[in-house]
Amino acid sequence: MSERALNYEYCDQLVRDFEDVVEQPIISKSSVYYTGVDLGTACVVLAVLDENYKPVAGAYRYADVVRDGMVIDYIGAIKIVKELKQQIEAKLGIELIYGAAAIPPGTDTLDSGAVKNVVQAAGFELTNVLDEPTAANKVLKIQNGAVVDIGGGTTGISILKNGEVVYIADEPTGGTHFSLVVSGAYGMSFQEAELYKREARNHKELLPVLKPVVEKIASIINQHIKDHDVEEILLVGGTCCLAGIEDIITKKTGIFTHKPQNPMFVTPLGIALSC
Numbered sequence: 001m002s003e004r005a006l007n008y009e010y011c012d013q014l015v016r017d018f019e020d021v022v023e024q025p026i027i028s029k030s031s032v033y034y035t036g037v038d039l040g041t042a043c044v045v046l047a048v049l050d051e052n053y054k055p056v057a058g059a060y061r062y063a064d065v066v067r068d069g070m071v072i073d074y075i076g077a078i079k080i081v082k083e084l085k086q087q088i089e090a091k092l093g094i095e096l097i098y099g100a101a102a103i104p105p106g107t108d109t110l111d112s113g114a115v116k117n118v119v120q121a122a123g124f125e126l127t128n129v130l131d132e133p134t135a136a137n138k139v140l141k142i143q144n145g146a147v148v149d150i151g152g153g154t155t156g157i158s159i160l161k162n163g164e165v166v167y168i169a170d171e172p173t174g175g176t177h178f179s180l181v182v183s184g185a186y187g188m189s190f191q192e193a194e195l196y197k198r199e200a201r202n203h204k205e206l207l208p209v210l211k212p213v214v215e216k217i218a219s220i221i222n223q224h225i226k227d228h229d230v231e232e233i234l235l236v237g238g239t240c241c242l243a244g245i246e247d248i249i250t251k252k253t254g255i256f257t258h259k260p261q262n263p264m265f266v267t268p269l270g271i272a273l274s275c
């Protein structure tokens with residue numbers, strides 16, 4: 001197996017293991033636990049690894065406490081992180097001490113420590129705050145390629161050279177636009193469309209409806225990568241859960257595009273690995 005295939009396998013296995021422990025935590029005798037806290041626009045995720053960096057527990061909740069990477073409901077964010085932390089602690093029968101977090105690239109001055117403060121106020125000893133693509137790349141292990149993070153409000157494009165982030169961009173097209181298209185096409189409210197879109201069983205039917213928005217995202221990717229040597233594209237972020245999105249992006253960019261099993265969990269796992 002080639003090195004890249006091995007890395008895809010590592011990433012997919014880690015995410016599969018995490019999905020399993022979200023359902024059924026593993027009670028281990030680890031001497032230490034590392035928690036990655038991912039505060040997203042649509043979703044807050046906690047990923048817990050043991051001393052061998054194996055997933056043992058996780059929890060997530062759809063929430064509206066962050067917008068475009070900025071904490072807009074500080075008290076609400078603390079409450080959710082605290083509740084998810086307590087929920088995991090009760091299942092594992094331990095206290096989670098160490099936590100790390102990530103912020104969208106280029107937002108450190110705008111964030112002014114809000115994400116860090118949320119994680120600390122929720123009861124974690126903060127060990128690290130890193131940027132999201134760097135966190136994702138702890139799992140993806142790209143040397144020369146792009147991480148495309150299609151979240152709720154935006155699409156983040158990060159280009160890596162020799163494993164380091166060398167270029168970032170954030171464009172205001174994301175899963176919210178997908179929901180608006182579904183809402184218009186099916187005459188549903190935004191909230192109904194949002195839930196309909198998340199159901200995997202509806203994806204086959206939705207793909208042709210959503211193809212123009214995916215193609216728009218692919219053309220945005222093309223604009224940003226055109227001056228770089230991008231050998232592969234790795235998709236992360238909740239919107240990439242849409243079945244078949246990777247094929248449209250491969251076709252429009254002409255670059256091999258890999259989607260890990262459940263792309264929503266890559267960044268939180270990468271944050272936990274950096275804890």
Ligand code: ATP
Pocket residue numbers: 039040041042043067068069149150151152153154155174175176194197198199200236237238239240241242264
């Ligand atoms: P941002 O990156 O914009 O700050 P975020 O980090 O909260 O947002 P994610 O949690 O990565 O974003 O993704 C949220 C988006 O993913 C939402 O638009 C949501 O509807 C969409 N999404 C989540 N699960 C699915 C799914 N199973 N199928 C399709 N879309 C999904």
